[in-house]
Amino acid sequence: MMATVAAGGPDAAARRREPRAHATRRTSFYANLRPQLYRLIESETVDPVRNPYAPGAGQRPPELAGRDRELQQFEVVLERVARDRPERSMIITGLRGVGKTVLLNAFRSMAIQRLWGTGKIEARPDQSIRRPVASALHMAVRELAPRHRAPDRIEGFLGVLKAFAQAGEEPSGGRAKARAHRWQPGIDVPASRGRADSGDLEIDLTELFVDAASVATDVGAGIALFVDEMQDIPADDVSALCAACHELSQTGGPLIVVGAGLPHLPAVLSASKSYSERLFRYARIDRLDRDSADVALLAPAEREEVTFTKDALDALYGAADGYPYFVQAYAKVVWDVAPDTPITVDDIKVAAPEAESELAVGFFGSRYERATPAERDYMRAMAMLGEEGDAPVATSSVADELGRKPSSLSPARDGLIKKGLIYSAERGLVAFTVPHFGKFLRAQPA
Numbered sequence: 001m002m003a004t005v006a007a008g009g010p011d012a013a014a015r016r017r018e019p020r021a022h023a024t025r026r027t028s029f030y031a032n033l034r035p036q037l038y039r040l041i042e043s044e045t046v047d048p049v050r051n052p053y054a055p056g057a058g059q060r061p062p063e064l065a066g067r068d069r070e071l072q073q074f075e076v077v078l079e080r081v082a083r084d085r086p087e088r089s090m091i092i093t094g095l096r097g098v099g100k101t102v103l104l105n106a107f108r109s110m111a112i113q114r115l116w117g118t119g120k121i122e123a124r125p126d127q128s129i130r131r132p133v134a135s136a137l138h139m140a141v142r143e144l145a146p147r148h149r150a151p152d153r154i155e156g157f158l159g160v161l162k163a164f165a166q167a168g169e170e171p172s173g174g175r176a177k178a179r180a181h182r183w184q185p186g187i188d189v190p191a192s193r194g195r196a197d198s199g200d201l202e203i204d205l206t207e208l209f210v211d212a213a214s215v216a217t218d219v220g221a222g223i224a225l226f227v228d229e230m231q232d233i234p235a236d237d238v239s240a241l242c243a244a245c246h247e248l249s250q251t252g253g254p255l256i257v258v259g260a261g262l263p264h265l266p267a268v269l270s271a272s273k274s275y276s277e278r279l280f281r282y283a284r285i286d287r288l289d290r291d292s293a294d295v296a297l298l299a300p301a302e303r304e305e306v307t308f309t310k311d312a313l314d315a316l317y318g319a320a321d322g323y324p325y326f327v328q329a330y331a332k333v334v335w336d337v338a339p340d341t342p343i344t345v346d347d348i349k350v351a352a353p354e355a356e357s358e359l360a361v362g363f364f365g366s367r368y369e370r371a372t373p374a375e376r377d378y379m380r381a382m383a384m385l386g387e388e389g390d391a392p393v394a395t396s397s398v399a400d401e402l403g404r405k406p407s408s409l410s411p412a413r414d415g416l417i418k419k420g421l422i423y424s425a426e427r428g429l430v431a432f433t434v435p436h437f438g439k440f441l442r443a444q445p446a
């Protein structure tokens with residue numbers, strides 16, 4: 001069911017700039033050692049070169065398991081928009097590593113297959129969405145342009161788009177000019193005036209969306225704007241985005257905003273606009289159930305004529321707990337160590353320590369390193385309170401655990417929320433966004 005997904009592009013470039021890059025370098029260092037190990041393994045049936053598994057942020061899995069319901073829901077969304085039915089858009093939420101980005105990319109492929117124009121942004125804290133949205137819609141409309149009969153309509157839209165992008169600039173001054181210069185959209189037409197350029201994002205987005213939707217209507221298609229890490233959109237911008245979607249849902253233009261984010265995203269949106277609950281259809285994605293986790297492991301293996309014993313599948317489910325990232329991470333290492341098919345429970349035992357240490361560096365450690373010392377203390381206290389499982393803990397208990405006043409811990413808590421390491425879906429409660437993070441922290445020396 002998994003269709004071609006547009007390659008990482010701007011997302012991948014953005015990730016390379018992040019501090020996480022350190023972990024990636026370390027991982028690729030070990031990856032470089034692997035070819036030498038291959039020679040020692042001398043396995044022909046379970047060939048490391050053909051290892052199908054794909055642990056990594058946004059990495060397309062060899063089998064998109066257990067997401068049929070969400071894919072069907074999105075199919076309905078696309079179909080309804082195509083038939084001009086009023087449609088609520090979709091928002092995927094879930095913990096880190098459950099496959100939100102991958103699912104968003106799969107949705108994008110579905111839209112592309114229907115010849116829709118698509119664009120994607122990855123929101124960042126403290127960054128206005130104006131420019132990223134402009135670039136994404138530019139890409140979406142460029143996809144539609146070759147099918148449009150009236151080039152001047154496209155040019156008209158591009159003029160509005162350019163004005164929209166530039167309207168975020170400070171009105172005067174060298175810095176603003178310099179920045180205006182830096183935006184290199186490759187739009188040759190001059191910026192138009194009087195539409196989507198007021199400087200008020202809510203008004204401008206609404207006008208831009210309406211115009212983009214009308215270009216899509218001309219070619220009998222739609223436009224889908226995908227927003228990853230949606231919880232990171234600054235508060236004012238989120239409210240503008242909701243308002244623009246609301247406006248659009250009333251006029252019925254074929255443009256939808258499809259989002260993905262952490263579990264508290266619905267709370268962020270409804271705090272911004274109370275009507276957001278009616279605006280979006282929320283789909284929470286979670287760990288894979290046993291059958292889906294088995295499919296995620298077996299389907300790619302069987303394409304390479306490799307299989308797993310039942311005991312091996314039991315052990316893998318025990319270790320990965322159904323979390324897609326962990327499923328991929330364990331399977332990848334297990335494949336590399338397994339001498340032959342079927343892969344057995346003993347292979348899992350041999351592979352587990354390496355898989356765990358790779359996760360400790362690449363999945364947990366890289367995130368832990370982003371926290372300040374005070375934030376680390378806060379997370380350790382959460383971990384101590386949490387014991388098994390990832391149930392939310394009370395912020396007041398965290399304060400007790402640290403022997404501090406709750407108010408003095410607000411900066412640490414807010415910092416962690418901003419870094420996407422914890423979330424607060426309910427007042428007074430916090431939880432880790434990273435599955436098994438409590439367990440990881442409890443295993444660390446103090």
Ligand SMILES: Nc1ncnc2c1ncn2[C@@H]1O[C@H](COP(=O)(O)OP(=O)(O)OP(=O)(O)O)[C@@H](O)[C@H]1O
Pocket residue numbers: 054055056057058059060061062063064065066067094095096097098099100101102103296324325326327328
């Ligand atoms: N349905 C699935 N079946 C099997 N593997 C999957 C599935 N969904 C995602 N994965 C794998 O899980 C890993 C994490 O996926 P992804 O990066 O999309 O998660 P995410 O929810 O966006 O995480 P984050 O919150 O950190 O951005 C990837 O290695 C991907 O290949």
Ligand SMILES: [Mg+2]
Pocket residue numbers: 057058100101102228
């Ligand atoms: Mg993601």
